[in-house]
Amino acid sequence: MSTYLLRRFLYMILILFAASLLIFMLYALMPGDFVSNNMKLTAERKAELREIYGLSKPVMERYFNWMNNAFHGNFGYSLAQQKPVLTLFNEYIWNSFLLAVTSTFFTWLLAVIIGVIAAYKQYSWFDTLVMIGIFAAMSIPSFFIGLFLIKMFAVDLKWLPPGGMLTTGSNATGMEFVREVVDHMMLPVIVMTLLGVGSLTRYFRSNMLDVIRQDYIRTARAKGMRERVVLYRHALKNAMLPAITLVGFELPGLFGGSLIIEKIFNWPGIGQLYMQSFTVRDYPLLMGFTMFIAVLTVIGTLLSDILYHAADPRVRL
């Protein structure tokens, strides 16, 4: 196990290096750069600015500069926002994390419960209803669900705030502050959960169906165990197994932010920031953020492999 981990760790470093180069190249190859945002600049001024930003240097040199600075913990200043990249992350990423963690929790909780029941009562009305609901959520774009909820709960019924993270101009502190944030989180979390719960439910349902038919479940039933015990202790545990690999993959998603949700609900998250930086080709910020997500992705995959082994020791790593 430890040699395996060591080897995987080395691979991880290698992959991250390869990824950083590849990602840097991709961003550099994108049409347009930070200077070409502004059409009104004269050609000389553009050249001057490219000199100031170091954009006139060869790509490899720029890459090594970036790498060198990154090693010293310096991820540079955002060109557009004029702030250190890390400061910006700190300002936005936790807001996205809050939404993602909450909705991921509810997504898994609901998916497990619904998935198990739907599998146990395969082809019942409950199963059919759940299926239709899931497909409805999956075939309607998220902005529609978002608009619909805003229209209904915020504009017409006035039960929940229409967007943002705090009431504008609010000076709430302590518990009041928490309440306000929870109120504002409600709608986006509902939408994100709705969007995510579908495929996960289907996944659990299908695993559960697989497991229910296995011999040991039959044995357990034959032994006269109570149905609930069979279902939740024996079947669910085994049905969860393949799902454990998915846990690691959720990791980057927790910090990645969601562009559409953040936009519809006016949530101050990192997804928005990334998209804006993208349209203006704000390289330091793009590079910093993408590498951050890349690191999480690589850790996430390693994590899921290890978890898989832990859950099913038969599987050699």
Next chain:
Amino acid sequence: MKKILMTLLSLTMASSLLLAACSNDSSAPASDNGNQAAPASSSDSGGTTAEANTAELLAGPVAASDMSKLPEQAKKRTDTIIVGLTDPSGAFTPYFHQSGYDGNVSSVLYASLVTVDDKGLPIPDLAESWDISEDGLTYTFHLRKDLKFSDGSPLTAEDVAFTWTILHDKAYDGDSEVSTVLRIKGGQDYKEGKAKSIEGITIIDPQTISVTIEKVNAKALLTLGGNVLSKAYYGKDYTFGSLDYIKKLHATPVGNGPYKLDKFIPGQEVRFIANEYYYKGKPKTEHFIYKTTEGDTWQFIETGEQDYGSFTATQDNIDKLKKLGFLNIVPSTGSSYGYLQFNLEHATLKDKKLRQALTYGLDRKTIYVDANQGGAQIANVPTAPISWSYTEEGINPYNYDPEKAKALLDEAGWTEGAGGIREKDGQKLTIHFIGSKSKGTDIFIAVAKENYAAIGVQLEAEQFADFNALSSKFESRDFDLVSFSTPMLIDPSDGVSSFVNGEVKGYDNPKVKELYDKGLETTDIEERKKIYKELYQVINDDAPYIFTSYRKSVYAYNGRIEGLNVSPFRGLATSLPDWSLK
């Protein structure tokens, strides 16, 4: 001037240059719910009906009809006004921010030496008056007495000189034209490190400063008359060649405008508090908030979380605003124009007749007015209807006329070939169009394809994901026709400079150059009017662009607010100190 051009972007009209391609379909700045739908009209003359309706709807301001509908949340606010702004980033130092939204914020924090009235004519702000020398090269500004920064320190000619100087630093990366377009005497020497100060700037006394430029420029007054930075604050750590320290001061601006910064919550709000040192006196409303709104703003207006919003003047939007009842609605037209630029380096497009035919053959009314529910009007000259230079005299309106287009194409030697597409010397008449991906471009392509097919021209369209991708395609010169829109234009020369400074590659008309120079050499408005009229007639006939549209908008605000007025050039900031809640 770029700052000012950008200042209003988010508050007024939608897809201006920088934002044309922003993120996704709601690319328009937040406060603008530009929807491109057209009026539901059952009569066959739908077009005209729509126009009549909109004309009536937009005839003038409409006052709130039923204040009892005002939402609770808006009623509760007694000393705070909230306005939406797409996305301020936190760099609030004028001249140094990279985003137009930060420009909106700094326009509240800083007053300028000279500002403009509703017609775009210069009026005093921090400077009480100014003199321009006979030769038009030396500008002398007389500051008001007892000006103070928001920290209580005095504002003097020293600060003005410092502001102009720092813009000439070689590390300066902003878009102020003081150091790039304007040629201040000795400015270049300073930039290159050959001089310790700029020769052309002379401080006469603490309230008087003069500056000499090398070449006459009608825009000089407004370019020089921008915001003033405090030397004591922003100049404390300044050494030539390094401006990085300013980034650390972005979040704690020391200004001289109506409000000072209270708190910036990234991605959420910019809170302001009235500035007691403002030269016109402390503003009437204690708190002002710019609320970050990325997507739709309707929900915030409807629930009273926001007091002001700007919308494209479509029938749907106007109907909905009127129905809400608690809003005052005011129509306005932006100061920019949209256009389709020909690639004049392509031999076929050098032919004026072909360009005119393509203009006649395009049903601009359907694309820009009808499909947009009257949210725009047709353009034919490179200036906006609100500008003092606007004229329709002697201007060909190029009304949609496929027959005329066909006749012109025949004259130009393009005859019908296989598949109904015209040919000349074995070459097919295809037009390669590029534009950024937006609803407006979708509509254009759908209609233009049909229009041009009808006159025997094939339109091949390409769309690009964002402005940057489009502009790099544009720079590769691989296109025949490209769709753009200008930023906000203040001086009429802004709207025509691209025809003479080489920006429109392949366009070279000596008459245009001559008139352009003449227009800048005098500061007499009446004389300039005459010159621009002639210039517009020449360009209108020459058709290097197909002028498309002027966008129309309505802004709506909480009926409790009094004293609100939106300047087409400077936005909310000019009237902001007078806003009060009744």
Next chain:
Amino acid sequence: MSSISGSVTKTEAHQAAVTPIRSSLWRQALHRLRKNKLAMSGFIFIVFMLLACFAGPLFSPYADNKINPANMNAAPSLKHWLGTDMLGRDVLTRLLQAGRISLTVGIASMCISVILGSILGAVAAYYRGIVDQIIMRVADLLLTIPGLPILFIMGALLSEWKIPSEYRMYIVMLMLSFIGWPGLARLVRSQMLSIREREFMQAAIVLGLNDRRKLFNHMIPNIIPLLIVVATLSIGGAILSESVLSFFGLGVMPPTPTWGNMIDAANNLIDFEKHPWLWIPPGVAIFTTVIAINIFGDGLRDVLDPKQKK
């Protein structure tokens, strides 16, 4: 509808692990599928949708997709059953025309990525060792690459190479499948790893079966149920993702409609409230198609699952 199909699957009778002649296996499956009424109704709906989309517009008086300034944004009426859009075009006709592209794109892109992902995942799990390492580490690398810049670069390249815009979307879809396989490959691999350790595989090894037979006759059939679930679930996403490509200028060009870009055209509160006929029809079309495909996929899964042979 539950009882009918339930009776088919619940009556289980195990067959010998070694299957006889292939064709009869498929015939059996087909037979059982035909008896599953729910699955068949899904299948019939898909056929109906395809027919309507490909043949329907031929009977429409508005098939030329002409703009009509006199009749913009009209509500549904006898002349225009589903109303008209902001350029006065008939929504019903456009809906059917849109279906052609959306269905093709949805099914094609789903097939490519499922095939690619499952083969690579299966190969990695079966051979282990260096093959596994290479495939999985490439997958790791691909997972770290952001998609957005790739779309932009591709947009610029396709434009430079003068690829006609009607083909661009397919090239882009293909490219996206090429970088999009790691997720599915990992899933397939993990399933295969556990199958590999099952008793019947030990038996296959003892019997001395060759690699190809072990892989394709014994291992892959065991993951087919999973693949069907993944594939049918991804169809809806694939149909919608076409509109994402359009958004980047890489999808179809206007005025050609697709379900995705029709629904996207109404993504603001005003259209949402005032012109429901713009977004309800494409929404319902996607929804029903996705349901039909999934019902059919479920039936197929039941029929093909080696663990529940009749």
